[in-house]
Amino acid sequence: MGSLRRVVLIDDDQINNFVCETIIKNNNFANEVLSFEWAEDAVAFLSKVSQETPENFPDLIFLDINMPGMDGWSFIDEYRKLPEEITNKCCLFMLSSAVDRKDVITAKNMQEVKDFFSKPLSPEILDFIKDEFISE
Template sequence: MSLIKRVVLIDDDQVNNFVCESIIKNEQFAEEVQSFEWAENALDYLKRVAEQQPDAFPNLIFLDINMPGMDGWSFIDEYRLLPEDVTKDCCLFMLSSAVDRKDIISAKSHKEVKDFFSKPLSPEILSFIREEFICE
């Protein structure tokens, strides 16, 4: 039973995105999954959706920290500028291979970030998100 309509993955690792998409689909976690290898492209997409189809804004975003070009921190800075009435129902999670405690603390200090998870995404992480953040 899928509770989430749309999930967006933002990670420069194409293989990781493929694995994440597969896990999300196999666990029937979301109806739609869209991946972006460039945070700038994801941000452009989110801006367009927020402006043209706010009801189609993703319910959940998995964001990597270390990416070429715009990294996860810069993405969050720009994400904050999107209309709050559109983003308020979207859960943003950091999903990163970064193990630096400073990154974890920094991620959790951003009000937009619900939690930080270490890669790889797993059915257990999805189950935790369902239990802790998604209301039926």
């Protein structure tokens, strides 16, 4: 059994989502992993869950920055509209191949974003998150 119930991946890259899902499952990091290739779909899902079954809101979200349609920054604007008592229980991390220093600084200065990681996701990143952000 993983230490988290549900992790959500938001990234337009199918292969990256598959790799992330595999790493998360192989490291028993979470019981369930949901992937969204479109941030708009993730917002709709999170909005519905927050209204209908808030206990099923994800424990953690990995969010890419550069995506077609709604990008990571626009996703965060929408995420802020969700009930704070629910989002406060969720750890949101940027996971991006973006290497622009401004993006990293912007992300780390956002209250909603716990940290910024460069792709690819690794077992070491999961261990760091467990150690720093998840209470057993």
